[in-house]
Amino acid sequence: MTWTDPLAATLAPSPDDFAALARRAFDDLPEDFRRQAGALAFRIDDFATDAVLDEQGVEDPFALTGLLQGGHPGPPTLVLYRRPILDEWCERGDIALGELVAQVVADELGQVAPSGAWPGEGWSGVRSPSLADFAALAAHALANLPLAIKAAVGDVQIRVEDFADDETLDALEIEDAFELTGVYEGVDLPRRSVFDVAPSPSSIRLFRRPILDEWCEGEVGFQALVEHVFVHEAAHHFGFSDAGIEHVEQS
Known part of the structure; x- marks a missing residue:
């Protein structure tokens, strides 16, 4: 698989x-x-x-x-x-x-495990999701946003990293890197002005290890969790409230 x-x-x-x-x-x-x-x-x-x-x-x-x-x-x-x-x-x-x-x-048991590939059914031969796997699911989430929101998103870059860097954690006053699963970086559309000079594309950063840590708790599927984090951060692009974010996820 x-x-x-x-x-x-x-x-x-x-x-x-x-x-x-x-x-x-x-x-x-x-x-x-x-x-x-x-x-x-x-x-x-x-x-x-x-x-x-x-x-x-x-x-x-x-x-x-x-x-x-x-x-x-x-x-x-x-x-x-x-x-x-x-x-x-x-x-x-x-x-x-x-x-x-x-x-x-x-x-x-004081033994040596047999070496070699681990094919087979179920989880036997599965490696943990990579940065590329995360990026693919985030791109899928972006492509499947409601049309009106997708059109408004515009040029948003997707970045996937294992953890947020210290500068990001300090700016958000977060001590434990496992507590930050994603972050939107850029100017929310409602705050943009026609007088802005060619702003650089906004980006949504997803953090692989904190998302996997939450997934390992076993309460939600991997794809659903990645898409939830992505949509939550994308909604900041529009200045959505929590209720608005919930509406986006259910649409």
Whole structure:
């Protein structure tokens, strides 16, 4: 699957998706090891609990991607932490989700994950959305704005970056770069004057990592979220109120 087909409409990988990837990763380990390991249970949590983090001496919950817990009684349980794994997947951008999950599984079991491509159904061979994927979806959102608004937008440039730069964050008095998903730069049309001297084209900047971080919460599809951020920023081009922005999104 790619980010230009129905995958774009899906929610972020769910715990069930992770469990399926983990089982496949375990099945791909050497047969002798699997026979020796015996029964192994899998559990998928979003993050490790505070108690587990304290026990492991880890302060940042995003730093712990998995943990093998001994079964007393019962089989041992391999716990995978969904959000930290997704965070690494989004940050790297060069690894399929199935391959990354396989690395976590193998590391926790003291094994080496098989190398090679990760094709297959579902999320197995999917890499995180790139800057180009974001730009394509933003261009699609621009092309599909209502005609009256699209005509009024005029020459708007689309820029996609991983994060806002420090200058932008300081200007908006934002400390955490993950809190800014997009920004409109330019003069709103209602404030422009016929006496303006050839103003440079306005631009809409989308920030990949904060948008992906919000998508990983699992409440909205990727394409819908990118388009929401884009339309929200585009609406500033017209000085729209929040109610006006909502009307644009529903039209």
